[in-house]
Amino acid sequence: xxxxxxxKAAYESIDKIVDYYKNLGENNTISSVEPGYLKALxxxxxxxxxxxxxxxxxxxxxxxxPGLTNWQSPNFFAFFPANSSYPAMLGEMFSTAFTGAAFxxxxxxxxxxxxTIVLDWLAKAIGLPESFLSRGTGGGVIQxxxxxxxxxxxxxARERYIQESKVSGQEESDLRGKLVAICSxxxxxxxxxxxxxxxxxLHKVPTDPKDxxxxxxxxxxxxxxxxxxxGLVPFFVCASIGTTTICGFDAIDxxxxxxxxxxxxxxxxxxxxxxxxxxxxxxxxxxLKGIEYADSFDMNMHKWMLVNFxxxxxxxxxxxxxxxxxxxxxxYLRNDAxxxxxxxxxxxxxxxxxxxxxxxxxxxxxxxxxxxxFKNHIRRSVKQAELFNSLISSNAQFRIVTExxxxxxxxxxxxxxxxxxxxxxxxTLNAGKKYFVTYAVTSDxxxxxxxxxxSPQTQDxxxxxxYNAILELI
Numbered sequence: 001x002x003x004x005x006x007x008k009a010a011y012e013s014i015d016k017i018v019d020y021y022k023n024l025g026e027n028n029t030i031s032s033v034e035p036g037y038l039k040a041l042x043x044x045x046x047x048x049x050x051x052x053x054x055x056x057x058x059x060x061x062x063x064x065x066p067g068l069t070n071w072q073s074p075n076f077f078a079f080f081p082a083n084s085s086y087p088a089m090l091g092e093m094f095s096t097a098f099t100g101a102a103f104x105x106x107x108x109x110x111x112x113x114x115x116t117i118v119l120d121w122l123a124k125a126i127g128l129p130e131s132f133l134s135r136g137t138g139g140g141v142i143q144x145x146x147x148x149x150x151x152x153x154x155x156x157a158r159e160r161y162i163q164e165s166k167v168s169g170q171e172e173s174d175l176r177g178k179l180v181a182i183c184s185x186x187x188x189x190x191x192x193x194x195x196x197x198x199x200x201x202l203h204k205v206p207t208d209p210k211d212x213x214x215x216x217x218x219x220x221x222x223x224x225x226x227x228x229x230x231g232l233v234p235f236f237v238c239a240s241i242g243t244t245t246i247c248g249f250d251a252i253d254x255x256x257x258x259x260x261x262x263x264x265x266x267x268x269x270x271x272x273x274x275x276x277x278x279x280x281x282x283x284x285x286x287x288l289k290g291i292e293y294a295d296s297f298d299m300n301m302h303k304w305m306l307v308n309f310x311x312x313x314x315x316x317x318x319x320x321x322x323x324x325x326x327x328x329x330x331x332y333l334r335n336d337a338x339x340x341x342x343x344x345x346x347x348x349x350x351x352x353x354x355x356x357x358x359x360x361x362x363x364x365x366x367x368x369x370x371x372x373x374f375k376n377h378i379r380r381s382v383k384q385a386e387l388f389n390s391l392i393s394s395n396a397q398f399r400i401v402t403e404x405x406x407x408x409x410x411x412x413x414x415x416x417x418x419x420x421x422x423x424x425x426x427x428t429l430n431a432g433k434k435y436f437v438t439y440a441v442t443s444d445x446x447x448x449x450x451x452x453x454x455s456p457q458t459q460d461x462x463x464x465x466x467y468n469a470i471l472e473l474i
Contacts, residue, residue, distance in 0.1 A: 242275025256293020
C-alpha cells in the first residue's frame, strides 16, 4: 500500500466508521456468532502474496463486524461503559501514525510532556489535592487498565514497606511471607489478582448491606488487629469509589484515618475506575472526602469519559514511591536527559517498558469537549438511570436493591407468584441479542440485574424500550 492507496483507503474507512456508528441502534448489541466461527471464515495461514485493500475491506463485513459485541450501542447496558468519541478516534489515529515505544523522554519528548500536562488537567478537573500534581512530589501516569494500576500499587507498596522496615531492623526474609493486602468483599477482582502476582496474602473485610456495602473504619481496624494477632503484616489497603457489582462508595476518610493510625507505611490505593469520572461534577466532589490519606488514585477515562480503551489514569502523591522500586536502567537505556534528572521517564512508573502515545487522544478529547462537555455527558447518563429507576419503581414485581448510584441501577425481578426470576430475565433478555445487561451476585448473596447507562448514543427512548422488553418477560 503506497501513500495514495492509503489516502483512499483511509477516506473509505472513516466513512465506514461513521456509518457503523449511525446504524448502531438498528443492529443487535450482542454478536450472534458461535464459538470458533472465525476459523471457518479465514484461511489457516497468512497469504503468500499480499492482497488488495478491497479484499481486506470485504472481509471486514464478512468476518469481523459479525463477531463484534457493540459496546457503543444505545442498547448496551452491561458491565460499565467503554466509551469512545470522534475526537478520541482522531487522537488514536495520529498516535498510531506517530508510533514508537516511548518509554523515555528522549524517545519522543512530546509523548512524555503531553502525558504530564493532560494528567494534571484531569487531576485539577476532578478535584484531586495539589499533592497529586506533577509540579510537586506527585503526578500522574496512564496505565493500560485499573488492573495494571492495582498491580503497580501493590508491588510499589510491598517494596516500600520492606525497604522502610529494613531501616528499623526487620529482616526482609521474615516479612515477605507475612505481608497482607486488604480490600472489602465488594472490591474488584483486580486487587485479588494483584496480590497473587505480588506474592502476598489477601484479606477481604465483610461489608454490611444495610450500610450500602461500604468499607468502613471500624471493621478495617478489627481486621488489622486480627491479622496482627496471627503474626501477619498489613501493608496495603484498597478502597473504592464505585465498586463493580453495586457501585459502592467506601468511607475513604475513615479507612485512611485507620490506616495511618495503625501503621504509617500502609499504602492506601483508591480504585475509582468507574466513579472517578463523576468527580468532574460538583455534586459528586464529596466522594473524595479523605483523599488526602491516599498514596495512589486511579480512574478510567476509557469507561465514562469518551476516550477509547485503553486509558487508565493513575495518580500518586509521592512519585518516588514508584520510581524507587520500578526503575531499571541498563546501559542501552541511558541518555543525557535521563541522567540529568530533569525529565520523567514513564517506564519507571509502570509494568511494561514500552508505551503508546495515549495522551494524544486525551488531549484532543479534552480540548473538544471541555469540562462542561464532560459534565453534560455524565449528568445525562445519570438522568437516564434515574428514568429507568422511576419506571421499575412503579411496578411491584421489581425490587430495587440499590437506587441509582451514578448511572447504575441494581434490582431483582419477581414473577406474579413471587418467584425470583432475575437470572432468567437477564439470560432471556441477552439471548435476544438486542439488549445487553449484566447479572451479578452481591456479597450477601443477592442475585441482581444491573442496568447502567453511559453510551453517548443512548436516548431516553432506549431506556424505556429496555424497560418494556423486561416487562414482556415477566
